[in-house]
Amino acid sequence: EIVLTQSPATLSLSPGERATLSCRASQSVSSYLAWYQQKPDQAPRLLIYDASNRATGIPARFSGSGFGTDFTLTISSLEPEDFAVYFCQQRSNWPLTFGGGTKVEIK
C-alpha cells in the first residue's frame, strides 16, 4: 500500500498570504495525485488531479506541482473561504489511499 504523508499537519496563515502544502508518497506515483479540500461538516471537493490539473470551477489561485514522490499544493493568496483541511490522494496503485490531511487555519 502506498502511504501518503502530508506536512505540516497545521498551517497558520493570514488571509492574503501564500500557502504551501506538501504530500510525500512512500513510492513513486508518477503524476497520479489529486488534492481535495474539506470544510467542516461538508464533503470533500476535488481541487487538483494528476498533480497539476485544476478541476472544473476551481479558482486559479490553487495550483499543484510535483512528480514521483514529492508533491505541492499552493494557494497563491488565501481567501477567507480557503481555510479548511486539505487531503492528497493517489491513484497509481490499489488500494487508493489518502494522506492524513493538512489543516489551514487563520492565524
Next chain:
Amino acid sequence: EVQLVESGGGLVQPGRSLRLSCTASGFTFGDYAMSWVRQAPGKGLEWVSFIRSKPYGGTTEYAASVKVRFTISRDDSKSIAYLQMNSLKTEDTAVYYCTRHKKFSSSWYNYFDYWGQGTLVTVSS
C-alpha cells in the same frame, strides 16, 4: 445538476449487518465507476470500495480492512449503488460517502469528482 444521496446509515451492534444506498441523479449513472469512501469521526479519509461500470465488467475492488465483509453493487436501471456491510466492527464507525469517479474519455480516473453528503454508521453495543 449531479446529485448523490446516501441513505441507510444508523446505529448497529457489532457483528450485525447494514446496507447503504446511494441514489444518483443528474448524469448517466451507468457510464460511471463509483466508490465508497469513509471518514471516522475527527479522522482522515479512507477509500473503501469501488465498482466499474458495466461496459468494463462491473468488477470491484476493496480495501483490505473490509474485504470479505463488505460488498459493493449497482443497479443501473435505478441509478443506485449499494454497500452491503456484514460482520460490522466498532472500527467501521464513520461517515460513508458515495463518490463518482471523474470521467476520462469513455473511461475514468480513479479520483472522485462528486461526493454525496454522507451517511453516518455507528457500530456500538
